[in-house]
Amino acid sequence: MTITALASTPRRRLRILRRPTESIRPAMPRPERRDCHGRLIASLLGLAGEEASMDAASLRPWCSATFVGAQHRFTLRLMGEDAAHQAGLLTDKLPEAGMTLPGHIVADIVVDAVRTGEQGAVLIDIAALTIEDW
Secondary structure, X not given: OHHHHHHHOOOOOOOOOOOOOOOOOXXXXXXXXXXXXXXXXXXHHHHHOOOEXXXXXXXXXXXXXXXXXXXXXEEEEEOXXXXXXXXXXXXXXXXXXXXXXXXXXXXXXXXXXXXXXXXXXXXXXXXXXXXXXX
């Protein structure tokens, strides 16, 4: 009797209702990244003095789980008779220098190398990490 009861029940047809496809958009668009590379160069040249020039500068975006920023590398050239003395003063005061960059924090700045160049110039390789201040 159970076999005939199953056969006599009408079959239900399932219909899948499709909705139009929606694009996924963030609730709030992220602001564009702000760049402080030029201001950091100007700040370093101000600390180094009038006889200083920037030989090379590069920037690489950086982020961690909680911060967004950039890694900076610079080669600073000091000229003049007292270039070695100026380089010593700069390497001493650079880690302690309070650089203020609007919208950014200088998290770390170190002197990687101090080299002698052509015509008595002193070359200073500097690495810095900046973080965007939200």
